[in-house]
Amino acid sequence: MDKNLMMERAEIVVGAVDDLPTIPIIATKVLQLLNNPDVRVEEIADLMLTDQVMTARVMKLLNSPVYKPTQEISSLKRALVYLGLRHIRELALTTSVIHAFDTTTGALELNAFWEHSFGVGMVSKIIAKKIGFLDSEKAYISGILHDLGEVFLSSFLREPFMKVLEYVETHSVKLVDAEEELLGTTHCEIGLSMARKWNFPDSYCDVISYHHNPGRAKVDPMLCSIVNLADLFCAVRGLNYGGRVLISFNLCEEEAWGILMHAYPRLAQMDVERFCYELDDAIPDVTALVSSMFATS
Numbered sequence: 001m002d003k004n005l006m007m008e009r010a011e012i013v014v015g016a017v018d019d020l021p022t023i024p025i026i027a028t029k030v031l032q033l034l035n036n037p038d039v040r041v042e043e044i045a046d047l048m049l050t051d052q053v054m055t056a057r058v059m060k061l062l063n064s065p066v067y068k069p070t071q072e073i074s075s076l077k078r079a080l081v082y083l084g085l086r087h088i089r090e091l092a093l094t095t096s097v098i099h100a101f102d103t104t105t106g107a108l109e110l111n112a113f114w115e116h117s118f119g120v121g122m123v124s125k126i127i128a129k130k131i132g133f134l135d136s137e138k139a140y141i142s143g144i145l146h147d148l149g150e151v152f153l154s155s156f157l158r159e160p161f162m163k164v165l166e167y168v169e170t171h172s173v174k175l176v177d178a179e180e181e182l183l184g185t186t187h188c189e190i191g192l193s194m195a196r197k198w199n200f201p202d203s204y205c206d207v208i209s210y211h212h213n214p215g216r217a218k219v220d221p222m223l224c225s226i227v228n229l230a231d232l233f234c235a236v237r238g239l240n241y242g243g244r245v246l247i248s249f250n251l252c253e254e255e256a257w258g259i260l261m262h263a264y265p266r267l268a269q270m271d272v273e274r275f276c277y278e279l280d281d282a283i284p285d286v287t288a289l290v291s292s293m294f295a296t297s
């Protein structure tokens with residue numbers, strides 16, 4: 001189906017929801033400020049402190065086992081100065097986006113969904129570091145956000161989306177293809193429509209829209225390719241949710257691989273088998289992170 005038609009349909013579907021979750025304006029502002037390379041950490045901390053709910057969530061997360069502080073962190077400003085700008089972007093977004101969809105009534109099991117998302121985030125970051133991609137934290141966040149449209153479908157198109165999930169189980173098709181066939185749009189267009197409403201920076205919008213066809217990306221094909229591969233790795237390693245369980249895939253045949261190889265020839269030296277073992281080791285960290293995020297609600 002034509003991407004423009006699917007986008008039009010997504011805009012209608014998203015536009016029809018009156019109570020679309022919002023993410024705090026502050027989170028969007030923090031993201032925009034962080035796009036400026038000269039921003040100071042104190043500036044961001046001051047901005048975050050104007051949102052008490054976000055401050056409380058960030059403080060809880062900072063004191064969780066994930067960040068393993070040696071002593072309790074009581075000042076947000078000091079903590080952020082200590083953690084640095086990169087982690088602020090991660091904290092502002094993840095605490096906001098997860099809580100925007102803090103619903104248990106959707107078609108998807110949210111824990112499994114966020115485990116997939118954080119898994120893809122983590123693997124994206126590892127790939128980014130391995131190939132020397134400039135901003136590995138951006139790869140991490142893109143990975144976390146890539147399937148955002150799915151939570152919308154799960155919450156606001158519950159019944160039709162349940163049929164999609166059933167269809168995936170009975171016909172051996174990808175979730176994204178089943179969505180296109182049954183809903184006339186996919187989580188990529190739905191996610192893009194939401195990301196635009198939330199004023200996400202362009203590169204995140206690009207990943208949300210093109211992580212299944214990185215070759216068509218408009219802004220950052222490298223970033224889309226990194227997330228695309230991370231998504232495949234996670235599906236193979238069992239970090240999946242409702243999508244078809246992928247048994248294996250041939251890296252060399254993937255479009256994303258070709259795109260990355262072209263720009264980063266050192267990828268050819270990567271030991272894929274060893275890399276998969278590394279990922280298995282990291283899975284318990286992802287599970288711990290997700291349960292501690294939900295504990296902050």
Ligand SMILES: [Fe+2]
Nearest residue numbers: 146147211212
């Ligand atoms: Fe996806």
Ligand SMILES: [Fe+2]
Nearest residue numbers: 120146147231
């Ligand atoms: Fe995914």
